[in-house]
Amino acid sequence: MPMRLGVLGLGSVFWGPYSSLIQRLAADGQAELVAGYDVDAGKRKATAARFGIDTDLDGPDALLSRDDVDAVLVLTSMNEHGDLALAALERGKHVLVEKPMATSLEQARTLVDAAAASDRLLVCAPHIVLSPTYQEMHNRVRAGEVGPLLLGRARYGWSGPWWGKWFYQPGGGSLFDLGVYNLTALCGFFGPVRRVTAMVGVAIPQREAEGELLEVRSDDNAHVVLDFGDNRFASIACGFTIQKYRSPAIELYGRDGVLQMLGDDWAPEGFEQWRNDRGSWEVVPETDRNWPWTDGLRHLVDCARRGVPTVNRPEHAYHALEVMLAAKRSAEEGRVIEIESSFPALDYSAVGDTGADHRRLHDPRST
Ligand SMILES: NC(=O)c1ccc[n+]([C@@H]2O[C@H](COP(=O)([O-])OP(=O)(O)OC[C@H]3O[C@@H](n4cnc5c(N)ncnc54)[C@H](O)[C@@H]3O)[C@@H](O)[C@H]2O)c1
Known part of the structure; x- marks a missing residue:
């Protein structure tokens, strides 16, 4: 049914x-x-x-x-x-x-x-850890192909919504709307954040939304630095201040290699991997060009039917929220903030054999 x-x-x-x-x-x-x-x-x-x-x-x-x-x-x-x-x-x-x-x-x-x-x-949401690109990068990190992750960098942004005034009011903002993707992605690779420091602010104080000029009362520009412990760091640049980019969405620097996600973490186009032992770059295209960022819904339906937990856990989303709120506080108070929460490592065993289902569902040639 x-x-x-x-x-x-x-x-x-x-x-x-x-x-x-x-x-x-x-x-x-x-x-x-x-x-x-x-x-x-x-x-x-x-x-x-x-x-x-x-x-x-x-x-x-x-x-x-x-x-x-x-x-x-x-x-x-x-x-x-x-x-x-x-x-x-x-x-x-x-x-x-x-x-x-x-x-x-x-x-x-x-x-x-x-x-x-x-x-x-x-x-x-976001459901980005379900994309084939993310899963394959995660597999390779877990398999130790680039060694322990030491440094990371992520970015996401655009010029900002013209619908929904709420995007620019308290409870909206670029960290909640955009940075959340990068943060969810980086935490999935590195594990929980231990400390955060950030610059978060309003760079364009007036915007037009729903046809009205309004005062921007929530962040539209942010740079966040994450400490994962053991001197392993990452940074996120996000904002309604980014017109275009041609850089990787996520850069992961490991002791023995590098992984760079192409496209955006919500619309990945594959990744590039450098391995010191091979001395070359490998380019791995996204295997499902039609992968939709709404995929958490398919996953929910599938996991409910099979009676298994979902890959993206609520604790992961809670952790991301704690870090984003702490980043805003860090910017206001000019100090580093400790993070208390944690979350279980991503476990893809619940994905089971749904990869095949997933491709059939999203491949227009199969319908
Ligand atoms: N637009 C995007 O590109 C995008 C992408 C990914 C995720 N999201 C997320 O999706 C959500 C919706 O974004 P959107 O762009 O569709 O915004 P939107 O403003 O177009 O739609 C939100 C709708 O919620 C309605 N609403 C508000 N309070 C409600 C209530 N109590 N009960 C029922 N309806 C209520 C509003 O009237 C509005 O129609 C946001 O959380 C956003 O972060 C948006």
């Missing part, structure tokens, strides 16, 4: 990438979109007309209390994530929540605890 989905937040990511993945999952008999809710009545109406689902609801609770919804996608603006994801878990639903999982650490802790106490799955 297909997993029956309800969606909270019918904005840009629902209309674009999530709805197209849902349609492919539906065509494959794996999922079915049942209902959706948005505080914006116009979006409810447009969604009902376009997708033929029930959006005639008077609030999130009306969706969460439905017996014909097995899993809820929380795709709202960021400040709403924590409360809505918690309410969905408490109603016995599987949950996918966009990043960050919450905007306060207290909310995020409640969510992680609720997920641990529940038999439902909580999948927190």
Whole structure:
């Protein structure tokens, strides 16, 4: 039986990438979109007309209390994530929540605890550790092909959203929106961060969004330095201040070699690997050019069906949030901040043989 989905937040990511993945999952008999809710009545109406689902609801609770919804996608603006994801878990639903999982650490802790106490799955974006490129790089790091990782560098940015004023208000910002990808990626390779220091600020104080000129009240420019212990460091440059780039998304410098992810960590194009013992670069293309950054949804459906935990763990998302909040505090207070949380190492055994499924689902030639 297909997993029956309800969606909270019918904005840009629902209309674009999530709805197209849902349609492919539906065509494959794996999922079915049942209902959706948005505080914006116009979006409810447009969604009902376009997708033929029930959006005639008077609030999130009306969706969460439905017996014909097995899993809820929380795709709202960021400040709403924590409360809505918690309410969905408490109603016995599987949950996918966009990043960050919450905007306060207290909310995020409640969510992680609720997920641990529940038999439902909580999948927190970003889902980048599921890409074939990331998995293969991770395999090679774990196999010791470049030796222990000593130094890393990551970057992600663009000129910034013109929709959603909330991106520039407290609870939004470039670290939560962009840096979260790099941080999730680097932590997956290096392990938990022990200390952080950062410069985080507003470089462009006025922006236009939703057709209005507004004062920017959340960071749009950040440089973050991470200490993973044993003098192993990495840095992240992110912002709504980056017009274009032609550099690797992630650079990993090991004692015996180098790995460089090409493209973006949410849209990888493969990687390059240097090995001292071979004295040459190897170029490894992404094996699935259609890999979508929404892949956590396919993974959620698959893991729920098989009764196994997901690869991307809520504790990993919690750790990323703690580091981002600490980076902001570090910038405000001009000091290095210690990080308390940790998370389990990525375990790809739950991926099982779904790689084949995954390719069939995303390869347009196979449908
Ligand atoms: N846009 C992107 O490129 C992108 C990419 C990856 C992830 N994300 C994440 O996806 C989420 C949504 O981003 P978006 O670009 O679609 O934003 P958006 O502003 O287009 O959509 C968010 C929607 O949530 C609705 N909403 C707000 N509060 C709500 C509530 N309490 N109940 C129901 N609906 C509510 C808003 O009315 C809006 O329609 C964000 O968390 C963002 O970080 C966005």
